[in-house]
Amino acid sequence: MTNKITIAIDAMGGDNSPAKTIQGVHYFLEKNKSNNDYLIHLYGDSSKISYEINKFKIPSDLVKIVHTDGVVSDEETPLTAIKNSKNTSMWNCIKSQTEGTSDISLSAGNTGVLLVVSRMILKMIDKVNKPALAGLWPSNKDLNVVLDLGANIECNEENLVDFAELGSALYKSLYPNKKPIVSLLNVGSEEIKGTEVLKRTFKKLKEISNSNSFSFNGYVEGNKIMSGNSNVIVTDGFTGNIALKTAEGTAKFITDNLKKNLTQNFFTKISLIFSYFSLKKFKDKLDPRKYNGAIFLGLNGPVVKSHGGTDALGFYHSIDLCYRIVKGNLMKEIKNNLNDLSSD
Amino acid sequence: MTNKITIAIDAMGGDNSPAKTIQGVHYFLEKNKSNNDYLIHLYGDSSKISYEINKFKIPSDLVKIVHTDGVVSDEETPLTAIKNSKNTSMWNCIKSQTEGTSDISLSAGNTGVLLVVSRMILKMIDKVNKPALAGLWPSNKDLNVVLDLGANIECNEENLVDFAELGSALYKSLYPNKKPIVSLLNVGSEEIKGTEVLKRTFKKLKEISNSNSFSFNGYVEGNKIMSGNSNVIVTDGFTGNIALKTAEGTAKFITDNLKKNLTQNFFTKISLIFSYFSLKKFKDKLDPRKYNGAIFLGLNGPVVKSHGGTDALGFYHSIDLCYRIVKGNLMKEIKNNLNDLSSD
Numbered sequence: 001m002t003n004k005i006t007i008a009i010d011a012m013g014g015d016n017s018p019a020k021t022i023q024g025v026h027y028f029l030e031k032n033k034s035n036n037d038y039l040i041h042l043y044g045d046s047s048k049i050s051y052e053i054n055k056f057k058i059p060s061d062l063v064k065i066v067h068t069d070g071v072v073s074d075e076e077t078p079l080t081a082i083k084n085s086k087n088t089s090m091w092n093c094i095k096s097q098t099e100g101t102s103d104i105s106l107s108a109g110n111t112g113v114l115l116v117v118s119r120m121i122l123k124m125i126d127k128v129n130k131p132a133l134a135g136l137w138p139s140n141k142d143l144n145v146v147l148d149l150g151a152n153i154e155c156n157e158e159n160l161v162d163f164a165e166l167g168s169a170l171y172k173s174l175y176p177n178k179k180p181i182v183s184l185l186n187v188g189s190e191e192i193k194g195t196e197v198l199k200r201t202f203k204k205l206k207e208i209s210n211s212n213s214f215s216f217n218g219y220v221e222g223n224k225i226m227s228g229n230s231n232v233i234v235t236d237g238f239t240g241n242i243a244l245k246t247a248e249g250t251a252k253f254i255t256d257n258l259k260k261n262l263t264q265n266f267f268t269k270i271s272l273i274f275s276y277f278s279l280k281k282f283k284d285k286l287d288p289r290k291y292n293g294a295i296f297l298g299l300n301g302p303v304v305k306s307h308g309g310t311d312a313l314g315f316y317h318s319i320d321l322c323y324r325i326v327k328g329n330l331m332k333e334i335k336n337n338l339n340d341l342s343s344d
Numbered sequence: 345m346t347n348k349i350t351i352a353i354d355a356m357g358g359d360n361s362p363a364k365t366i367q368g369v370h371y372f373l374e375k376n377k378s379n380n381d382y383l384i385h386l387y388g389d390s391s392k393i394s395y396e397i398n399k400f401k402i403p404s405d406l407v408k409i410v411h412t413d414g415v416v417s418d419e420e421t422p423l424t425a426i427k428n429s430k431n432t433s434m435w436n437c438i439k440s441q442t443e444g445t446s447d448i449s450l451s452a453g454n455t456g457v458l459l460v461v462s463r464m465i466l467k468m469i470d471k472v473n474k475p476a477l478a479g480l481w482p483s484n485k486d487l488n489v490v491l492d493l494g495a496n497i498e499c500n501e502e503n504l505v506d507f508a509e510l511g512s513a514l515y516k517s518l519y520p521n522k523k524p525i526v527s528l529l530n531v532g533s534e535e536i537k538g539t540e541v542l543k544r545t546f547k548k549l550k551e552i553s554n555s556n557s558f559s560f561n562g563y564v565e566g567n568k569i570m571s572g573n574s575n576v577i578v579t580d581g582f583t584g585n586i587a588l589k590t591a592e593g594t595a596k597f598i599t600d601n602l603k604k605n606l607t608q609n610f611f612t613k614i615s616l617i618f619s620y621f622s623l624k625k626f627k628d629k630l631d632p633r634k635y636n637g638a639i640f641l642g643l644n645g646p647v648v649k650s651h652g653g654t655d656a657l658g659f660y661h662s663i664d665l666c667y668r669i670v671k672g673n674l675m676k677e678i679k680n681n682l683n684d685l686s687s688d
Contacts, residue, residue, distance in 0.1 A: 026477065026490040140597070150531055153539055179607040187494055187585040195497055195582065222589030226597045238539065238584050241531040242579075245566030250594040253484070253570045258602070282605040286598065 004039050005326045007040040007319060008102035010093040011044035012071040014308040014315075018044055022052035024315030031320070038323060041102055043068050044089040056204025068092045072110050072117075074308075079128060081113040082120060090114060094121045097301040103326045106293075106308035106318055114150060115296065127338050130159045131298030133237070133305070134170055135244060136291045136321075141228030145151065145171050145180075149294060150241035157200040160184070160234055164205055166297040166339040167232040168214040173328030175231075180213075183230035185239060193219065201234075203285035214339040251286065289314035293321040302330055348383050349635055349670045351663060352446035354437040355388035356415040357453025358652040358659075361387055365452065366396035368659030373402060375664070382667060385446055388413050388433040412436045416454050418652075425457040426464055428461030434458060438465045441645040447670045450637075450662055452650035459495060459640065466643040471682050474503045475642030477581070477649070479588060480635045480665075489515050489524075493638060494585035503545040504528070504578055508549055509681040510641040511576040512558040517672030519575075524557075527564035527574035529583060537563065545578075557681040596632065633658035637665040646674055 009016040009025070025040055030037065039062060040224040042049050046067040053063070072081065085091045090109050094117060096102040107114050109212060119131060134147035145167045154161065164182045171180040184201060186194040191202065196248075202219065209216035218228055222243060235243070253313040284290070288307075292314040296303040302325055353369070355362040369384055376382065383406060386393050397407070405434035414432035416425065429435045434453050438461060440446040451458050463475060478491035489511045496503065515524040528545060530538040535546065546563065553560035564574055566587060579587070606623075607613060628634075630633045632651075636658040640647040646669055650662040 138597070153531065185586065187497065187582055187589075222586045222591075223593035223596070225590060226593050235586075238531055239583060242529065242566045242583050243586050243590040246569060246590045247566075247594040249567035249570050250591040251598060252567070253482070254595060254598050257626055257629060261623060279605060282602055285601060341678075 004037055005104075005323060006039045006041060006102040007322045007326070008041045008043060008093045008096040008105045009319070010089045010105070010107035010109055011042040011049050011066075012089040013107040013311070014306060016311075017108065018042075018049050018052050020310075021315055022049060022056070022058075022311045023312035024181075025063065026056040026058060027312060027316035028323075029062060031316075032323070037069055037111040037327075038062070039064065040319075041066055041093075041096065043093040043096075044071070045069075047240060054108045066092065066096075069115035072113050074110055076110055076113050078112040078116040081110075081116055085113060085117060091117055091121070094118050094301075094303060097122060104304065104322045106301045106304045106306060106322050108308050108310065108315060108318070111305055111308075112183075114303065114305055116297055118296055118303045122301040122303070125298055125334065125338065127299055127342060128162050128166070128298040130155065130162070131296060132159075132163045132166060134295045134297050135253055136165055136293070137226060137247075138285065138291060139190055139226045139228040139234075143291065144225070144231050144233060145174075146225065146229075146235070146237065146240060146244070147232045147297065148237035148240050149244050150237045151296070152237040154238070155197070157197055159205055160197070160201040160236070161204050161208070161341070162298065164216075164232065165233045165341055166334060169333035169337045170297060170325070170330060171231050172333045173325050173330035179215060179233070180231040182209075182214045182227070182232045182234060183217045185225070185233055185235035185243070186219035186221065189219045189221060191218075197236075205234075208341065211340045213340045230246055248288070251288075255286070290317055293318035295321070295325065297334070301329075302326070346572075348381055349448075349667060350383045350385060350446040351666045352385045352387060352434045352449045353663070354449070354451035354453055355386040356395050356412075356433040357451040358650060358654070359452075360655075362386075362393050362396050362454065364654075364656045365659055366393060366400070366402075367656035368663055369407065370400040370402060371656060371660035372663040372667075373406060375660075376667070381671075382406070383408065384663075385410055385437075385440065387437040387440075388415070389413075391451040407622055410436065410440075416457050417475075418454055420454055420457050421461040422456040425454075425460055426642045429457065429461060432516040435461055435465070438462050438645075440645060441466060442589060443616060448646045448648065449664045450648045450650060450666050452652050452654065452659060452662070455649055455652075457550070458647065458649055462643055462647045466645045466647070468684065469644055469678065471686060472506050472510070474499065474506070475640060476503075476510060477508045478511055478639045478641050480637070481570060481591075482576075482629065482635060483570045483572040487635065488569070488572075488575050489518075490569065490577045490579070490584060490588070491641065492579065492581035492584050493588050494581045495640070496581040498582070499541070499580035500541070501541055501548055503539070504545040504580070505548050505552070505685070506642065507578045508576065508687055509557055510678060511578060513677035513681045514669070514674060515575050516677045517669050517674035520672055522575070523559060524575040525561045526553075526558045526576045526578060527561045529577055529579035529587070530563035530565065533563045533565060535562075541580075549578075552685065555684045557684045578665055592632070595632075599630070607621070634661055637662035639665070639669065641678070646670070648679055
């Protein structure tokens with residue numbers, strides 16, 4: 001491995017790939033012209049990838065194609081994936097980390113297979129029992145990390161404490177000079193609320209709060225996830241997945257209704273002329289593509305999952321996330337946090 | 345009891361009461377001038393209530409004041425409430441149902457105490473083990489019922505099946521000619537997804553689907569709660585509470601940002617002139633006051649909980665909900681549904 005940040009990309013995963021993934025790479029290169037600390041490795045059908053690459057002026061010294069024959073289909077299940085996917089772009093993109101040719105892997109392909117294959121190839125970090133899927137949420141201040149978003153349906157207090165450490169490490173890799181504030185998602189903010197697992201987690205997090213890893217802020221309710229008062233919000237994968245999707249559904253419901261109302265007649269169309277730039281800013285802030293990319297934490301190497309249905313701009317944001325995570329030394333932050341935990 | 349619908353209202357509960365509750369009653373009377381099938385009983389400090397009533401032209405034949413000395417404070421805990429609250433407006437407002445002087449009870453007071461006191465006075469329906477708090481959510485079609493929103497942190501499959509029956513009965517009382525479509529909230533729509541409790545509930549609901557009570561539509565994910573394809577969404581109280589509050593938080597985040605962007609400069613202020621009526625329609629549709637009122641189900645009498653912080657208009661919507669529920673024969677619908685269940 002060079003001392004440059006090397007991002008391994010599954011160029012074939014997700015809708016409309018590799019056209020979308022390569023255009024995403026193009027956006028990334030355009031935005032990072034002045035940086036020369038990275039390399040991109042593209043895994044997939046080399047002729048299809050080359051065809052897309054030729055549409056843009058992509059410098060060949062920054063991008064390398066690694067040919068693979070297969071692609072993980074959306075129909076593949078985690079159960080059969082290990083047998084069937086060894087020649088795929090996804091498998092080899094992850095495998096590159098153990099071979100020492102990349103620092104991080106990114107795919108927009110089949111989520112279930114990605115989780116299983118990543119875990120199989122990269123293996124769990126010694127002290128961690130369950131991996132977690134972390135997402136970035138917009139907040140009133142900037143953004144925060146929420147985990148687990150669905151890797152584990154059921155979690156005990158050890159898992160949730162691990163998630164606090166993993167999520168804090170992720171936050172620190174994105175914001176190097178901030179000490180993260182961690183909260184635990186619950187149905188009330190009083191100490192007596194919630195399940196027995198949450199109460200035990202609360203106690204443990206309180207004990208290790210103000211270690212080097214994070215400060216613990218207690219329970220947070222669903223309506224405060226986006227308040228900006230917490231940087232890392234910890235929950236089990238069932239609850240996190242329901243919260244994430246409910247937020248997505250609510251946002252869609254509201255913006256669809258807004259759109260309908262603002263385009264319904266002549267007057268509202270005139271109004272759009274005057275509010276165009278402000279509404280654009282509003283739309284940009286809420287654009288889900290900006291927050292595209294869930295980070296699979298707890299393995300001996302970082303894996304980022306892009307939404308399968310996102311477009312080139314969304315995929316660009318996932319590449320950018322990979323770049324920032326490695327630059328922020330995620331794996332070192334995780335190691336430090338877990339050492340903190342075991343010394344308590 | 346007369347054969348008129350009698351709504352017992354705790355006039356003292358919630359912020360800014362009884363001013364807000366009485367103004368809410370005033371709105372209700374104004375909207376229902378042409379109906380003469382109801383009576384309102386107001387529980388609380390008679391001099392304070394009379395003072396508020398005198399601000400409006402409230403016909404004395406429709407409204408009766410029942411004096412009580414005490415008020416349940418926000419600081420009262422469910423543990424001490426039973427001892428301390430027997431002389432309160434809340435207690436007596438619920439008690440009126442067992443005394444045969446009302447059909448339904450409404451309070452904007454302390455939620456925890458309301459749940460405990462209601463359960464103690466009204467008692468559980470024989471065949472139901474746990475009561476549930478049901479809410480109305482806006483959807484792309486009209487509205488749907490979601491339960492449990494927080495009465496029970498942990499639920500088994502029997503509880504969730506009961507919730508399906510209770511929620512369907514509520515929906516039928518609001519929409520008498522529709523057979524409700526029930527869905528089970530989960531992290532995926534495939535049958536293999538979710539916890540063991542959910543899988544067992546899925547199996548049971550599938551067995552009793554297409555009874556007189558409801559049709560079962562399988563699992564629904566958080567982003568589809570508002571799609572309009574389900575009328576009743578069943579979940580445990582922990583998950584339901586997280587989903588509800590996350591939706592509230594997301595809606596607030598978006599509308600706050602929209603407001604900020606639409607009032608930020610001269611041009612956007614002009615745009616508001618042209619879009620005023622359309623934005624008002626948009627705001628009205630999303631106005632949480634329209635959906636104010638959670639229904640406590642599973643007891644031998646219906647209890648509605650209004651948000652404590654809502655205003656007179658929000659409280660009016662809760663009174664209206666009480667009126668519609670009793671008119672739609674909620675308790676009879678519940679009985680029919682539970683009979684259906686035991687005959688399966």
